[in-house]
Structures are given as structure tokens and as C-alpha cells.
Amino acid sequence: MRFASFRRARGSSSSRTRSALARVSSFTRSQRRLVLPALNELGWDADWASAFEQLHEDNLIAARVAAQHRGAYVVWTADGELRARAAGRLFYAHEVGEPIPAVGDWVGVRGETVTSILPRRSAFIRKRAGLGSDEQVLAANVDAAFLLAGLDDDFSLRRLERYITTAWDSGAEPVVVLTKADLCEDVAGALLQVESVAIGVPVYPISNVTGVGIEELAAHLRPGRTVVLLGSSGVGKSTLLNRLAGTELMRTAAIAADGTGRHTTTHRELVPLPAGALVIDTPGLRELQFW
Ligand SMILES: Nc1nc2c(ncn2[C@@H]2O[C@H](COP(=O)(O)OP(=O)(O)OP(=O)(O)O)[C@@H](O)[C@H]2O)c(=O)[nH]1
Ligand SMILES: [Mg+2]
Incomplete structure (x- = not known):
């Protein structure tokens, strides 16, 4: 469709x-x-x-x-x-x-x-699990990488740092998007922590539930630009894409406490937004597969 x-x-x-x-x-x-x-x-x-x-x-x-x-x-x-x-x-x-x-x-x-x-002008590459040195290109010719991290219990500053390094290596501009701001009591404190490791990288706290902060992302979503959404399963990549598209394009899912229900998105896909940018949704990353 x-x-x-x-x-x-x-x-x-x-x-x-x-x-x-x-x-x-x-x-x-x-x-x-x-x-x-x-x-x-x-x-x-x-x-x-x-x-x-x-x-x-x-x-x-x-x-x-x-x-x-x-x-x-x-x-x-x-x-x-x-x-x-x-x-x-x-x-x-x-x-x-x-x-x-x-x-x-x-x-x-x-x-x-x-x-x-x-x-290619840029490429996100990761090692394919179990296949020796085989590489897999997650997304090619990406202008910006939205690196999503949830401001909930799953938050890890070290993981975010590694994502930022990977983005710089890929040739795309990293943009940190802190999702689930609605679940965080001290967004300002989290922001300070993230900014200390994300030198020179824009950081946006957002909530896919309340919509707060999402308009600020428009600066990175100009027509003709390609943005990839990266981050752990359940962080809210597909929910954000649906919000930006203004319609339920991608299936999203709650993550059960026991970890079931992970990896709702199973393939990568380029989606044109009404405002003109192109967004690549990806399945959640198990970060160790990254180079
Ligand atoms: N409270 C809150 N929940 C959110 C937010 N963003 C996403 N969620 C919820 O988090 C769950 C997972 O969201 P998805 O968008 O499916 O996550 P995903 O990153 O696409 O996950 P995979 O496709 O498995 O990689 C859903 O239940 C969403 O409703 C947010 O900003 N706040
Ligand atoms: Mg998804």
C-alpha cells in the first residue's frame, strides 16, 4: 500500500x-x-x-x-x-x-x-552474525542517522557513545533522539549526561506519546534528505516514523518484561514522508554486531 x-x-x-x-x-x-x-x-x-x-x-x-x-x-x-x-x-x-x-x-x-x-556516499555496515567476516550494509547513502535511545530503564550512555562513533564512521551525520521523555523524571539531567558524550552532536529529547520535541526534528528532515532510524528494539523507531508520517505505516509493539515481543520490525525499508524526507526504518540492533 x-x-x-x-x-x-x-x-x-x-x-x-x-x-x-x-x-x-x-x-x-x-x-x-x-x-x-x-x-x-x-x-x-x-x-x-x-x-x-x-x-x-x-x-x-x-x-x-x-x-x-x-x-x-x-x-x-x-x-x-x-x-x-x-x-x-x-x-x-x-x-x-x-x-x-x-x-x-x-x-x-x-x-x-x-x-x-x-x-556509496555513506554506509552503515555491521558484521553479519555467525558468518565470519561477512559484512552487511544496513543502509546506504544516508545523510543523517537518528540514534534513538529510550529515557527508560534500558538507557545506556556507553551504548549511545558507540552508536555515535559508528555514525561518524559511516559518513552520515549523527543526531541523538532520546525517546520516552514522558517516562523520565529528570529529562534535563539525562540531557546533560548525554551532551557530555555527544560532543558536536545535536540531542533531542522527545516523546512519541505526548508529541513533545518531535517538531524540532524537522530541521533534519528536509525534502530529498535520507535519514536512518537506529537503536535497540523497543526504543520507538517505528512509532516515531508513524508520527512523522502522520499515519500508522509501521507495525509497533509493546515489549514484555520478559523480553518477548522484541524485534517487531523485521526488515529495512525506505519510506517517503509527506514533508519530503526519506526515512529508513530498521529492526532493532543487537549492538555487538556492529563493527
Ligand atoms: N511511553 C512511551 N512509549 C513509547 C515511546 N515511543 C515508543 N513507545 C512504545 O514502545 C514500544 C516499542 O515501540 P516500537 O516503535 O515498536 O519500537 P521499535 O524501535 O520500532 O522496535 P523494533 O521494531 O523491535 O526494533 C511501543 O509499545 C510504543 O508504543 C515514547 O516516546 N514513550
Ligand atoms: Mg520497529
Whole structure:
């Protein structure tokens, strides 16, 4: 449904489809530096267009990876959503260390096949559990990482510090979001503690229940920007996304005291907000998997 509404927003009449495809193919043929207006909303800019030109492949359409379901990718193009699979050669190249498409990647698609990945500007990488040195890209081409920590019993300053370090390493701008301010008796005290380890990083106490502080996040959610939500399971990532979207897009869940009910979100997904930013919701992190 979410993707369907995205498609609607882009327009789906056949004439519009034809003109959008014509725009893309004239772009691929002409080798001009051209920014496709429809892709701008997904974060496309002159530098991406330039990287795309350098692929020198015919009949290639620029697309952004919005989600991955088993082997198949949901990608967005100037004309809306497509389902695509990664080309076999990407898997072979992956075995010798080349990237495999991840949510947030800009890719080249021919037909229903992702044939190439544009060099990433930023990437959140973690070690995949139990698979030796295999890496997993959690999110690519992210401008800002909202690092969520709940101001409840689960709060850990050390964990937050490690998240901040990981964000700097990824190339994205860290933004600390302290959720569940409604459950904390001394928000000012918690803020002081967090600011002592989050040097140069903006920190926002918010409540997804009362809505306090959420408007302040708008500065980081400008149109075309991509933000990833990171943090432990139950911290309120999907609840925040629902609030920002103004609708119940993502399933959320209460965490039982015995730890059951964890990991409500099970896959990463790029979601366009009405205000124009793109947000990647992620399943809760077990932090030790991080590099
Ligand atoms: N009191 C309070 N509860 C919150 C707040 N934000 C989220 N919650 C609750 O916390 C629970 C977990 O929220 P989710 O949004 O599902 O957490 P998540 O980070 O997406 O968790 P995973 O998908 O498992 O990674 C839900 O019951 C929410 O209603 C908040 O600001 N205050
Ligand atoms: Mg979630």
C-alpha cells in the first residue's frame, strides 16, 4: 500500500509513464549532466547523475533501492516502483568484496535486473552474525542517522557513545533522539549526561506519546534528505516514523518484561514522508554486531 501510494503520487497514466521513461532514456543516451526532477524527491542530484553517466551502459534506468525481500528488491524509478533482482555478476563480484545492493543504494536497472550500484556516499555496515567476516550494509547513502535511545530503564550512555562513533564512521551525520521523555523524571539531567558524550552532536529529547520535541526534528528532515532510524528494539523507531508520517505505516509493539515481543520490525525499508524526507526504518540492533 505504501508503495502504491508513492506510485500514485508520481502519477501513473500511460502518457506520463511514457514521458518519464523517455526522459530517462534520453538521459542515458545523451550523456548530459541532467537532474531528473522526479528523482530529486528521492535524493537524486547532479553528482548522482554524473556517477550514473559514468556507468556507460545502454538502456539503463536510475533507481533507488527502497526495500529488500529475500532475493528481490523494491526499487523506485522516475516512473514509480519496480521489482528487480540483482544480476548474477553482482553476486560473483560480492564474493570478492564488491557491494551487493542495499536499502538506500542508487542502482542502474535494466528491465527487471539491477546491473550496477553507484558508489556509496555513506554506509552503515555491521558484521553479519555467525558468518565470519561477512559484512552487511544496513543502509546506504544516508545523510543523517537518528540514534534513538529510550529515557527508560534500558538507557545506556556507553551504548549511545558507540552508536555515535559508528555514525561518524559511516559518513552520515549523527543526531541523538532520546525517546520516552514522558517516562523520565529528570529529562534535563539525562540531557546533560548525554551532551557530555555527544560532543558536536545535536540531542533531542522527545516523546512519541505526548508529541513533545518531535517538531524540532524537522530541521533534519528536509525534502530529498535520507535519514536512518537506529537503536535497540523497543526504543520507538517505528512509532516515531508513524508520527512523522502522520499515519500508522509501521507495525509497533509493546515489549514484555520478559523480553518477548522484541524485534517487531523485521526488515529495512525506505519510506517517503509527506514533508519530503526519506526515512529508513530498521529492526532493532543487537549492538555487538556492529563493527
Ligand atoms: N511511553 C512511551 N512509549 C513509547 C515511546 N515511543 C515508543 N513507545 C512504545 O514502545 C514500544 C516499542 O515501540 P516500537 O516503535 O515498536 O519500537 P521499535 O524501535 O520500532 O522496535 P523494533 O521494531 O523491535 O526494533 C511501543 O509499545 C510504543 O508504543 C515514547 O516516546 N514513550
Ligand atoms: Mg520497529
